[in-house]
Amino acid sequence: MVITHIKKEIEMEFSAQQIADFLKGSVDGNPDVKVHDFSKIEEGKPGTLTFLANPKYEHHIYKTKASLVLVNTDFKPSEPITATLVRVENAYASLAMLLKLVDQSKERKIGINELAFISEKATVGEDVYIGAFAFIGEGARIGNNCQIYPHVYIGDNVTIGDNCIIYPQVTIYHDCKVGDTCIFHAGSVIGSDGFGFAPMGERYDKIPQLGNVMIENDVELGANTTVDRAVMGSTIIHQGTKLDNLVQIAHNVEVGENTVMAAQVGIAGSTKIGNHCMFGGQVGLAGHIQIGNNVNLGGQAGVGHSVKDGQSLWGSPAFDVRKFKRSTIVFGKLPEMYREINQLRRELDKIKKEFNKE
Amino acid sequence: MVITHIKKEIEMEFSAQQIADFLKGSVDGNPDVKVHDFSKIEEGKPGTLTFLANPKYEHHIYKTKASLVLVNTDFKPSEPITATLVRVENAYASLAMLLKLVDQSKERKIGINELAFISEKATVGEDVYIGAFAFIGEGARIGNNCQIYPHVYIGDNVTIGDNCIIYPQVTIYHDCKVGDTCIFHAGSVIGSDGFGFAPMGERYDKIPQLGNVMIENDVELGANTTVDRAVMGSTIIHQGTKLDNLVQIAHNVEVGENTVMAAQVGIAGSTKIGNHCMFGGQVGLAGHIQIGNNVNLGGQAGVGHSVKDGQSLWGSPAFDVRKFKRSTIVFGKLPEMYREINQLRRELDKIKKEFNKE
């Protein structure tokens, strides 16, 4: 079967006023200036739109060559600006809306490549794309509007909801369940065996991992991220959670809703994590602990104990982020502290000696 | 050729007495209660078997709805328990035995998919499964009873022993050697070039990596784990060693027998590691060092020097685990120590001044 492309062309030139109207913002400058592309504020070219959300980048706005800049309503320039401004409540979220509009206008593949392998016992929904060399196993169910790229492996009895995008080289082992509108980036692995071994004298005896992985709606997994199947029951990732690249989720872990983890985070077995948490890159969590809701962990934090709702931790081993920062500053002074303690000791001993002499 | 399934059905309902007999344990409660599935102790349902090995979970046993709980012989309940107990020497190992029994009863694929590519100069053993889109290169040898999943790449002149399971998207580069009963999870890479470059003025000149990787019997590699080939000679993983997901083993490393490494550990080039070591997640080892037998490293430990047999280290840079824990506690008190030293200094200077005045 031939792969076709559905391309919804949209007009790609807009005036400042049209953009302000679309975003429910206001124009500050020439409302007729037109843009046809995006640019970064430090590299902006005429005819492009850029944005200012992070105050760190404010100095670029006074020099940018971009024609239009999205800014927050409360932005007060400290120098003259050449570009037209569109003031919106949230410049970053407004940018996201515009990017989405452009993204949705792009072509989308549809159809099943004749070089894909689809088991006769698999069920495939409507309007899907299944690329060459994709493998869909027995009893697997793929929902509507899914995009399964080349070289994806979907094991036996896997179910995948609607509107999912599964990029090349993803492996989903047998029996795993995936909700709607999930995105799995290239090389991610779902349902590999948990790391479970029972010591038997000198050797380790493998504990079969008979559970699965359940991923709810609207979850995104980064490239080469791994999520192990449970020894029994399920490893669970709840809806709206986003994991960056090279993250490791061990067996029987449960990650709450709308939690985000930056790249290379590792979560050990059976740990439970709440909703709306934010973990920096390379964070490590021990197994069998409970992390509450709204917990923030700084990059490279190492957490060995359960953490209550709303806490912010840093360090390895991690503790309160403000206290860690203070200890860290003093850490750099340790050699002088050590010398000073020795000096105090010498002086005090001298005084004691003299004092006793009297 | 058609892929067939070998399914060895086993009776899946057992009484407490049958299970106790099989495990050489004893029943404490109703010997006739029947189970047909496994469950986690905190989620246990009637008709299921669970286990208690980690004392941390003891409070669940007094509320579990599971019908049967495997416990260690010396377990003494502190409250009444509804479930029937089966007392065994090692609850975890007994659970593993039961899980294995169930696992072995599951179907196993056999046969070579007609969409696989197998070089005419490759040798394939008996009773193998080779999935669609698997690639077996020239001169490669695959032993008996191996399961090679779709999208596996086995390079030229690779040899693989009997009873290995190689999951999708695994790459084994040319000339590598693999023993019997190994399991390689999805996306793992064996035999990629070691990271070797000679500085040549401004540039780096690649040092060809002409060695290979040798993996002995009974080794398990986690998903997306990488093992680089040696510059000359072999990178070696000895028998019974288990590596979790996203682990990095650099060129010319040698890992001893029955050593276990949790996820995201990284071992730099030419380092040698002994037998029966246990490394926590995200541990990093420098290159060209020697780690003895029975060495334990805590999560995120960073080790830059050789370590003798039997040591337990933690921290980055790592040292004796008990000492590290003590230093860590004091680390949190650094700001108050700093203030106290300054206060001592002021008071001592005042005393010295007054003392000299007299």
Place this chain on the structure above:
Amino acid sequence: MVITHIKKEIEMEFSAQQIADFLKGSVDGNPDVKVHDFSKIEEGKPGTLTFLANPKYEHHIYKTKASLVLVNTDFKPSEPITATLVRVENAYASLAMLLKLVDQSKERKIGINELAFISEKATVGEDVYIGAFAFIGEGARIGNNCQIYPHVYIGDNVTIGDNCIIYPQVTIYHDCKVGDTCIFHAGSVIGSDGFGFAPMGERYDKIPQLGNVMIENDVELGANTTVDRAVMGSTIIHQGTKLDNLVQIAHNVEVGENTVMAAQVGIAGSTKIGNHCMFGGQVGLAGHIQIGNNVNLGGQAGVGHSVKDGQSLWGSPAFDVRKFKRSTIVFGKLPEMYREINQLRRELDKIKKEFNKE
């Protein structure tokens, strides 16, 4: 089409004198001794050539059974040596030259396997190898002499220069640009979406990542390394840079020329890194910072602020490497320092009391 092999056989036995002549070095010992293979100095066999570059391995040279050892011109043996020496300016670089010679003599595959999928709208150069199950998308351009291994995915409109080697299971997303003589190891991912989400009440809204990745000439990416595409514009890796396995490069990062990063390093979004930097394993960098040229970072360093040219940092959070080492030594003495401060306090209070009594 049939895959052919181009094999350029070279004579593989050389005398010490021939090797010295080739390397512009001098013979110290029997110039007629012959070698036909390489070996490690600690495992050297008769008839093999080995090298001594790292002084740590010097003790092996007095016992090695290798027939020939490359050493630096200034090497002064402290004991008698049986092997013949070839003295060269840089033993490691000379070894690299010899290994390269052997490597180039090995066969190279050429031809396009009939099981590859190549879009009719793709352009493929001359003398390429494209393996079975490789996928080349619409509008993609592959340069001359490239080797595209089985299971590689090259997305629509990707361009790849000449003489590149792309190993199995690599994914290159649409629109990415790759220069000449690059090497991408198995499982590496180029162009996956950057990790960008705008908070929308309880949920996160995906920010489409509309940019791409640009990789200049002579870049090597390790196995399972990931490089995300930019939100707009490009994530850039400049020429000559080498990344080891499992490295993470986030969206809009720019890495300078001839920079090397060891395994498992992670760079967060929009950070810019200079030329000739060296990062140890598991280093983590925050987003939106600037790292100068010639910056060295020790293994597991965590860097949250911009760093000037030529600095060497270690620790998490990282600071000057010499200061970090000194603080680290004192860190191990924290418990005794804490006790000593308390002791000083007690003694001082006692003196004050007695002093005031008088």
